[in-house]
Amino acid sequence: MSLNYIIAMLLFTLGIYCLLIKRNIVKMVIGLGVLTNGLHLFLISLGYREGGIAPILAGKMLENGATAEFAAAAVDPIPQALVLTSIVINVCTMALALSLAIYIYRHYGTLNPFKIRRLRG
Amino acid sequence: MIAHAPILAIVVPLFAGFLTPVVSIVAKRFGVERARDWFVMGAAILMLLIVASMAPAVWRGEVLVYKLGGWSPPWGIVLAVDGLNLLVALIIASVVSLIAIYSVVYMERDSGLEKYYTLLMLVTAGCMGVTLTGDVFNLFVFFEIMSISSYALVAFRRNWDSVEAGIKYMIIGSLGTSFILLSITLMYGLVGSLNIADLAGKIEAIKATQPLPMIVPLMLTLFVVGFGIKIAMVPLHAWLPDAYQAAPSAVSALLSGATTTVGVYAMLRVSYMLFGALAIGTMFIILGLVTMVVGGLMALTQRDLKRLLAYSSISQMGYILLGVGFGTAMGIQGGLFHLLNNAIYKVLLFMCAGAIVYRVGTSNLDELGGLGKNMPITATLFIVGALAISGVPPFNGFASKWTIYVAGMEAGQPICTAIAVVMSALTLAYFLKAINSMFLGQQPEHLREVREAPLPMLFPMLVLAVFCVVLGILPSLGMDLVRPAQGAVMNQLGYIGSVMGAG
Numbered sequence: 001m002s003l004n005y006i007i008a009m010l011l012f013t014l015g016i017y018c019l020l021i022k023r024n025i026v027k028m029v030i031g032l033g034v035l036t037n038g039l040h041l042f043l044i045s046l047g048y049r050e051g052g053i054a055p056i057l058a059g060k061m062l063e064n065g066a067t068a069e070f071a072a073a074a075v076d077p078i079p080q081a082l083v084l085t086s087i088v089i090n091v092c093t094m095a096l097a098l099s100l101a102i103y104i105y106r107h108y109g110t111l112n113p114f115k116i117r118r119l120r121g
Numbered sequence: 122m123i124a125h126a127p128i129l130a131i132v133v134p135l136f137a138g139f140l141t142p143v144v145s146i147v148a149k150r151f152g153v154e155r156a157r158d159w160f161v162m163g164a165a166i167l168m169l170l171i172v173a174s175m176a177p178a179v180w181r182g183e184v185l186v187y188k189l190g191g192w193s194p195p196w197g198i199v200l201a202v203d204g205l206n207l208l209v210a211l212i213i214a215s216v217v218s219l220i221a222i223y224s225v226v227y228m229e230r231d232s233g234l235e236k237y238y239t240l241l242m243l244v245t246a247g248c249m250g251v252t253l254t255g256d257v258f259n260l261f262v263f264f265e266i267m268s269i270s271s272y273a274l275v276a277f278r279r280n281w282d283s284v285e286a287g288i289k290y291m292i293i294g295s296l297g298t299s300f301i302l303l304s305i306t307l308m309y310g311l312v313g314s315l316n317i318a319d320l321a322g323k324i325e326a327i328k329a330t331q332p333l334p335m336i337v338p339l340m341l342t343l344f345v346v347g348f349g350i351k352i353a354m355v356p357l358h359a360w361l362p363d364a365y366q367a368a369p370s371a372v373s374a375l376l377s378g379a380t381t382t383v384g385v386y387a388m389l390r391v392s393y394m395l396f397g398a399l400a401i402g403t404m405f406i407i408l409g410l411v412t413m414v415v416g417g418l419m420a421l422t423q424r425d426l427k428r429l430l431a432y433s434s435i436s437q438m439g440y441i442l443l444g445v446g447f448g449t450a451m452g453i454q455g456g457l458f459h460l461l462n463n464a465i466y467k468v469l470l471f472m473c474a475g476a477i478v479y480r481v482g483t484s485n486l487d488e489l490g491g492l493g494k495n496m497p498i499t500a501t502l503f504i505v506g507a508l509a510i511s512g513v514p515p516f517n518g519f520a521s522k523w524t525i526y527v528a529g530m531e532a533g534q535p536i537c538t539a540i541a542v543v544m545s546a547l548t549l550a551y552f553l554k555a556i557n558s559m560f561l562g563q564q565p566e567h568l569r570e571v572r573e574a575p576l577p578m579l580f581p582m583l584v585l586a587v588f589c590v591v592l593g594i595l596p597s598l599g600m601d602l603v604r605p606a607q608g609a610v611m612n613q614l615g616y617i618g619s620v621m622g623a624g
Contacts, residue, residue: 012303016296019292019296025288025292028292029292032292032295032296032299035296035299036299036302039299039302039303039306042303042306043306043309046306046309046310078309078315079309082258082309085258085262086302089262089265089269092265092269093265093269093291093295096269096272096273096291097288097291097292097295100272100276100284100287100288100291101288103276103279103284104284104285104288107280107281107284107285108281108285116285116288117285118281118282118285119282119285119286119362119363119366119367
């Protein structure tokens with residue numbers, strides 16, 4: 001279980017490393033994606049439970065006394081909802097960033113952020 | 122109050138945004154292209170009316186709690202409106218209404234305007250959502266809606282400078298929002314709740330334990346960095362001058378008037394409400410001073426009007442942080458009053474810059490000159506805005522800066538106050554330079570034929586200038602406007618009680 005957290009942290013650090021070091025906008029965008037995925041893994045691990053069941057309250061669960069048992073076994077559904085939302089947001093960010101990268105290449109002929117510096121002052 | 126007013130204030134701009142392309146197609150079919158502009162204007166003004174309808178109840182001291190789907194507070198998402206949200210929502214709604222009027226003429230030479238209006242309304246919906254929500258993840262989602270739409274707006278013209286500014290803003294901004302998400306994740310892992318009032322109560326309980334878990338200051342830092350990028354606090358300001366210079370002036374006005382205001386709001390809400398001002402005052406004072414000084418000094422050397430305005434925008438954020446950082450009732454009042462005033466005169470100044478760009482085609486100060494004869498009204502309005510931002514007496518900037526100075530002296534920080542006064546003089550210096558090189562002096566040959574800006578652009582500028590003068594002559598009016606907000610910032614327990622009690 002702690003492996004999840006270690007990998008999440010590794011992904012997050014890797015993403016920040018990409019953003020700081022890489023000299024290519026597409027790679028920086030990939031770094032941003034890796035970073036967010038690290039966050040998603042962290043978030044989903046928070047709600048995970050060893051041998052847990054899906055948090056759907058139905059059928060036999062509704063009988064007397066079964067709800068406490070259900071609550072003890074079910075995984076936390078909120079992080080799953082949050083991750084789903086965050087994935088959608090991430091897709092939007094990626095799409096916009098990559099389309100901007102296309103325009104950057106058309107105007108500048110390079111994707112190196114250190115050469116895209118005509119705005120100064 | 123109109124029934125369901127809190128949710129309507131978010132839904133109206135959201136739906137208006139996605140209906141704009143439809144309205145645009147239908148309007149083109151019937152040969153009335155202006156219908157699209159009227160539709161957006163109507164939606165913005167409707168939103169302003171909805172927000173204003175909540176004002177009487179909130180100013181009486183109520184916290185309006187709107188339960189989405191009827192779920193009670195700790196479990197469901199709530200919208201909670203207190204004095205602070207209401208002030209920010211009023212600022213956003215007014216600024217967007219004026220920008221919608223201004224855009225009709227200013228943007229008419231661009232193509233793909235239905236997309237512009239869609240993005241404008243989406244930024245508005247995002248701002249409104251961040252402002253009105255009482256749920257921290259909901260706040261993050263709306264913050265992302267606002268941010269992503271504003272990246273697209275900055276790059277809207279797709280020429281080399283706007284694309285460059287857009288990608289810079291986007292990469293820095295996305296890093297900031299992922300810090301906010303990380304902080305929310307840590308918070309959920311720590312206390313298992315997402316409702317701001319519920320979280321505030323539980324974090325209060327954790328803070329009482331000794332020693333303080335390291336994770337609490339870490340979460341606060343992540344939030345401050347995330348929101349600090351949006352308000353361009355100094356070590357995190359690199360994107361702002363590029364974005365404001367390269368974006369169309371209407372978008373620069375929107376960014377400086379609406380999204381930075383929302384950034385300050387989110388920072389205040391999180392640091393004062395969630396963490397109960399966890400020794401954050403000193404940090405805000407230091408960050409505020411650094412922001413003020415660096416922004417002001419950088420503004421002095423600029424040769425481009427919009428870039429100069431961008432740096433002065435950073436500098437003004439410093440005043441707000443300073444006022445809020447003093448932590449006294451008067452300091453917070455001064456900071457919030459300055460937030461209101463900053464939205465008024467900054468939007469005015471960017472609109473004046475837009476009027477000059479519209480008529481002349483450049484905002485480079487070296488290529489301008491002697492425009493006072495050709496554009497007398499724009500010149501007058503710009504001078505009103507410039508004097509207001511520099512804190513010259515009969516205008517609103519003086520009233521709020523004076524409040525901050527007095528608060529600084531009362532809080533026992535004479536050095537900070539002295540720096541703020543000096544920076545105010547510096548502001549006047551660089552605005553005099555800008556006025557001198559734009560409206561006075563030798564007129565280049567090719568500027569002889571320049572005419573005054575068209576009326577639909579002058580109208581919103583005039584409204585803002587009137588506000589500058591009225592709030593300057595009657596500062597008590599402005600103080601009355603921000604007093605409920607100041608009360609709300611300092612009334613953490615009241616907010617928690619009202620929201621949790623609504624279940």
